[in-house]
Amino acid sequence: MKMAATNEINALLGRGSEFEGKLTFEGTVRIDGRFKGEIFSKDVLVIGEGAEVEAEIKVSRVIVYGNVKGNVYAPEGISMHPPARMFGSVATRSLTIEEGVIFEGTCHMNKSGSAAQGDPVEIGEMDER
Numbered sequence: 001m002k003m004a005a006t007n008e009i010n011a012l013l014g015r016g017s018e019f020e021g022k023l024t025f026e027g028t029v030r031i032d033g034r035f036k037g038e039i040f041s042k043d044v045l046v047i048g049e050g051a052e053v054e055a056e057i058k059v060s061r062v063i064v065y066g067n068v069k070g071n072v073y074a075p076e077g078i079s080m081h082p083p084a085r086m087f088g089s090v091a092t093r094s095l096t097i098e099e100g101v102i103f104e105g106t107c108h109m110n111k112s113g114s115a116a117q118g119d120p121v122e123i124g125e126m127d128e129r
Contacts, residue, residue, distance in 0.1 A: 017034070050066055055068075061077045077096070081098050
């Protein structure tokens with residue numbers, strides 16, 4: 001994963017770790033394990049390769065290498081890199097999807113990155129695709 005030196009990781013949910021609940025944070029947080037619930041921040045969330053995230057995500061920017069199911073609201077940007085798999089609605093003003101990424105869902109883009117229309121996806125079991 002390429003990140004600038006100024007984007008220091010403030011917290012990590014490592015491989016083999018599982019957490020269910022509500023996560024709020026400042027700075028940059030990386031998830032490499034399993035997370036289910038809600039994630040809120042005005043900063044950056046990194047979902048690492050091998051991560052399984054089933055959540056309602058509202059952060060400034062999200063960088064995805066792992067598996068995500070749920071709605072993602074990230075006004076500053078969403079970047080998806082292989083082998084990422086994203087299932088759900090995204091709302092942002094900047095979206096990057098690299099070749100090799102699987103994205104099934106809807107995308108809402110406007111200047112603010114807020115969802116203008118559309119129904120959120122039902123959050124359920126992670127697809128075995």
